[in-house]
Amino acid sequence: MSSRIDADEKSARTTRRRFLQGGTAVAGGAVLGPSAAARAEADNLPPNVPEWMKVPGDPTGGQPYGTPSPFEKGVVRNISKTLKQYISASSRTPLQELDGIITPNGLFYERHHGGVPIIDPAQHRLMLHGLVERPLIFSMDDLRRFPSESRIHFLECSGNPGYIKPYGKTASDLVGLVSCAEWTGVSLKLVLQEAGLKPEAKWVVAEGADAAALTRSIPIEKCLEDAMLVYSQNGERLRPQQGYPLRLLLPGFEGNMSVKWLRRLHVTAEPVYSREETSKYTDLLPDGTAREFSFYMEAKSIITRPSGGQRLSAPGFHEITGIAWSGHGKVARVEVSVDDGKSWQDARLQEPVLTRALTRFRLPWRWDGQSAVIQSRAVDETGYAQPTLAELLAVRGENYFYHNNAIWPWRIAADGEVTNALA
Amino acid sequence: MRWRDTCGIAFAFMLCAFSNQSQAQSPYGIGRPATAAEIAGWNIDIGRDGSNLPKGDGSVSRGREVFAQQCASCHGEKGEGGLGDRLAGGQGTIRTAKPIRTVGSYWPYAPTLFDYIRRAMPQNAPQSLSDEDVYAVSAFILNLNGLVGADAILDAKSLAAVRMPNRDGFVGDARPDVK
Numbered sequence: 001m002s003s004r005i006d007a008d009e010k011s012a013r014t015t016r017r018r019f020l021q022g023g024t025a026v027a028g029g030a031v032l033g034p035s036a037a038a039r040a041e042a043d044n045l046p047p048n049v050p051e052w053m054k055v056p057g058d059p060t061g062g063q064p065y066g067t068p069s070p071f072e073k074g075v076v077r078n079i080s081k082t083l084k085q086y087i088s089a090s091s092r093t094p095l096q097e098l099d100g101i102i103t104p105n106g107l108f109y110e111r112h113h114g115g116v117p118i119i120d121p122a123q124h125r126l127m128l129h130g131l132v133e134r135p136l137i138f139s140m141d142d143l144r145r146f147p148s149e150s151r152i153h154f155l156e157c158s159g160n161p162g163y164i165k166p167y168g169k170t171a172s173d174l175v176g177l178v179s180c181a182e183w184t185g186v187s188l189k190l191v192l193q194e195a196g197l198k199p200e201a202k203w204v205v206a207e208g209a210d211a212a213a214l215t216r217s218i219p220i221e222k223c224l225e226d227a228m229l230v231y232s233q234n235g236e237r238l239r240p241q242q243g244y245p246l247r248l249l250l251p252g253f254e255g256n257m258s259v260k261w262l263r264r265l266h267v268t269a270e271p272v273y274s275r276e277e278t279s280k281y282t283d284l285l286p287d288g289t290a291r292e293f294s295f296y297m298e299a300k301s302i303i304t305r306p307s308g309g310q311r312l313s314a315p316g317f318h319e320i321t322g323i324a325w326s327g328h329g330k331v332a333r334v335e336v337s338v339d340d341g342k343s344w345q346d347a348r349l350q351e352p353v354l355t356r357a358l359t360r361f362r363l364p365w366r367w368d369g370q371s372a373v374i375q376s377r378a379v380d381e382t383g384y385a386q387p388t389l390a391e392l393l394a395v396r397g398e399n400y401f402y403h404n405n406a407i408w409p410w411r412i413a414a415d416g417e418v419t420n421a422l423a
Numbered sequence: 424m425r426w427r428d429t430c431g432i433a434f435a436f437m438l439c440a441f442s443n444q445s446q447a448q449s450p451y452g453i454g455r456p457a458t459a460a461e462i463a464g465w466n467i468d469i470g471r472d473g474s475n476l477p478k479g480d481g482s483v484s485r486g487r488e489v490f491a492q493q494c495a496s497c498h499g500e501k502g503e504g505g506l507g508d509r510l511a512g513g514q515g516t517i518r519t520a521k522p523i524r525t526v527g528s529y530w531p532y533a534p535t536l537f538d539y540i541r542r543a544m545p546q547n548a549p550q551s552l553s554d555e556d557v558y559a560v561s562a563f564i565l566n567l568n569g570l571v572g573a574d575a576i577l578d579a580k581s582l583a584a585v586r587m588p589n590r591d592g593f594v595g596d597a598r599p600d601v602k
Contacts, residue, residue, distance in 0.1 A: 084506050087546055114543060128454075129462045136454035137461065145453050194449050205468055211549045213542035215468065266468055273471040275539035279530045282593065288518030290529075294596040387601040395600045399522055403598070 077107060078172040087115045088212070090157060092176025096307045101152070101323065101350070101358040103179035105234050110241045111157050111177065113276075114212030117261055121245035124209065126229070130267035133196030140245050143229060146186040146194075151228070151251070152357045154180040154325045156297045158254035158281055158402040163393060167423045171307040174408055174420070175300070178325065180358035183249050185230035188223050197267065205272045206248050209263035216257045217271035218250060222295070226251050226356075229262065251356040252327030253295045254402070256281060286397035299326035299386050300405040301334050301361070301378035312416035315369030320347070321362045326380035330354065333379040334361040340373035341409070347376065367412070373421050375409035389422060469538035473583025476534060479554045480578035483571065486563025489556045493545045502526075502567045507546070511567035514588055527568025531593055533585035536561045558582065 044050035068075065078092035090111040093103055103109075110116075121140045129135040157177035161168060168174040192204070197220070204223050208214040218227070228249040231238060238244040243260030250258050256276060271277065271293070283291040301324035306312055320338070324331045330353050335344035347361035361376065378386045389406035409421035469475050491500065494507075502510030502525070513523030522528075526536060541557045543549050552560070562577040570585055571577065577585075 114546065114549065127457055127462065127465055129457055129466065134449065135457035135462060136449075137457045138454045142453050146451060190451070194451055194453060196448060207468075211543070211546070213467070213549065215538075215542065264465055266466060268468075270470075272468050272538075273532055273535055274468075275530075275535055275543075278532065278535055278593070279524065279526070284517070284522060284524075285594075288522075289592055289594045291596050291598075292593040294598065296596075296598070298598060384599055384602070391601045398520075 075107070077110065078176050088113045090177060092172045093179045094172045095176055095302065095323065096171040096304045096310065098304070101180050101360050102234060103181055105181070105236065105239050105242070108179040108181065108239070108242060109157065109177045111255060112210070113214050114210045116240050117210050118240055119209060119245060119261060124245050124263065126246060126262060127264045128191065128195045128267070131198040131201040131269065132267050133198065136195050140231065143186060143231065143246065146190055148184055148186055149228070150182055150184040152180065152182045152354050153249065153251040154178055154356060154358045155255050155258060156325070158256060158297070161404055162401055163389070163396070163404050164398050165423070167420050168308070169420055169423070170309040171302050171304050173308070175302050177255070181233045182235070183228060183230045184232035185228045185249070188227035188229055188248070191229060192223060192267070200269050201267045203268045203271050205266040205268055206259040206262060207264040207266070208259045209261040214256070214259055214276060215272060215274040216259060216276055217268070217274065218257060222250055222253065252297060254281065254297055257295065281402060283396070283402050284399045294403060297327035298403065298405045299328065299331070299378045299380040299384050300324065301376040301386060302408055303336070303374060303376050303410060306374070306412060306418045307410055308418055308420045310418045312367055312412060312418070314416070315367050318365050318367050319362055320365045320374060321360065322376050323358045324361055324376070324378035325356070325358050326378065326384070327356060328384065329356065329381040331359040331378055332381045335377045335379070336363045336374065338365060338372055338374050341375065344377065369414065371414050372412045373409050374412065375407050377407050467538070467542055469534045471532040471534060473534040473579055476537060476579035476582065477554045478579070479558060480576050481555045481557070481559025481562055482576045483562045483566045483573055485556070486559035486561070489552070489560050490563050493552070494560065497546065502564060510564050514568070517589060517592065525568065526564055527570060527588065529589050531587055531590045533561070533565065533582050533587055536564060537582060
């Protein structure tokens with residue numbers, strides 16, 4: 001009897017709490033009035049004992065698959081509301097809201113060319129054929145029998161961002177088509193060896209089981225170096241948006257080549273010259289020629305805090321932090337400038353610094369309350385340094401579209417507001 | 424003891440020999456053989472030289488009908504673009520400050536058109552067109568770009584023979600290009 005009353009009371013309080021929270025966040029206290037909301041908040045501050053300590057919390061297992069706190073409901077993928085269509089489109093990771101180097105699966109960026117298929121793994125097959133000794137078909141159970149491995153790698157869309165205005169307001173708007181995860185699967189080399197490569201095998205054409213049957217040709221060297229057939233991401237099976245039940249992962253290569261919903265590997269002597277590698281993912285130069293098979297994502301970094309759309313609350317100590325990465329290997333160094341590029345200092349790199357993975361950097365900083373321009377520059381283990389947008393445009397022109405890895409500065413106004421310094 | 428060892432080794436060799444018969448040299452013996460019929464059903468890759476193009480043919484006039492029904496709502500009646508990419512025109516613009524990338528101005532190989540239409544178009548019902556209709560739509564789009572005549576009928580051989588204006592417009596990846 002009493003427990004029933006407790007439960008009802010608790011439920012009523014929870015409802016009130018959620019109502020208050022929704023009211024302050026969305027309606028600005030239109031119903032309650034701002035003073036009531038502020039009073040309710042103050043009720044939970046010292047010296048008062050907060051209301052959530054006075055009743056039991058939600059029951060254990062109330063969420064069989066956990067979700068973030070309702071207070072984090074604004075931390076979601078960044079999806080443009082003005083696209084012509086949403087079948088071949090992308091959504092972005094809210095980089096400025098995240099810490100560390102691992103992207104939560106629900107916030108991993110998306111780029112689909114024919115929508116997201118929902119595939120029954122029991123009915124999914126991988127066919128491996130072409131220039132092999134033994135053409136083979138694998139079920140998902142088959143693939144999970146191979147020796148497995150887990151590795152942390154970033155994945156980045158080739159066009160992240162474009163070269164021309166309008167430039168995005170936030171870090172996510174700008175470069176939110178990059179994410180990083182721990183991937184588990186089987187080395188592609190092992191699976192290719194299972195079929196036996198013929199000597200003339202030079203390329204592997206990968207095809208997805210989506211409505212675009214997306215097709216890309218991958219050089220055999222990459223397939224034998226570090227390519228993986230992936231079935232799990234951050235410990236759980238791939239999400240449908242990431243290729244469930246099986247995807248290719250080509251660390252450091254432009255994202256679209258890591259074919260999702262992988263169903264076929266065709267070993268060939270030359271590329272297939274699919275639409276995606278001729279008319280689509282090629283880089284047009286000012287002289288009218290276009291670079292094809294431009295696979296690598298070059299070294300890049302972005303400050304995620306403070307970054308566009310945020311506001312520094314007061315002068316004084318603020319940590320500058322961000323992410324850096326390179327398709328060519330490890331990040332060797334990240335330099336940060338807080339004086340509009342006049343001087344640069346090394347940021348501290350968070351261990352572990354991994355090959356072809358996001359690397360978190362941090363720099364302690366004291367803001368003097370004056371307007372400032374801050375920016376970061378990554379240098380990778382090959383010695384390559386992230387260029388400026390002006391340097392890239394001088395060589396590539398405005399119609400290159402893909403592979404923009406420019407340094408991106410943020411402007412901090414005297415009132416603390418952070419905006420895109422190039423916009 | 425020695426005899427038993429020898430027997431054991433011989434037995435292991437026999438096992439290997441048997442497993443080699445059934446699995447050839449697969450290191451793990453995982454997966455099953457793919458039959459020629461299974462591969463033929465799934466392998467829709469068309470090479471730039473037209474290799475693996477299927478039998479059949481399609482005319483520009485048939486393509487005009489299919490395009491009007493299946494493609495025009497996104498790509499425009501004459502391939503001028505809309506919800507979907509622009510498909511026609513733009514020839515001579517690729518070197519300018521405002522390049523217009525279309526099948527006629529940018530695509531290097533005609534067989535890729537068949538490959539892409541068959542695998543991915545129309546976007547709301549991919550792999551629904553017959554091979555004949557894919558030839559026909561390919562022919563119509565090439566005709567919109569002035570690359571085949573209005574009376575053209577394309578098949579594996581004639582589609583592969585269409586020379587695209589931007590065929591030699593592609594170069595290798597010269598990055599790092601800023602050092």
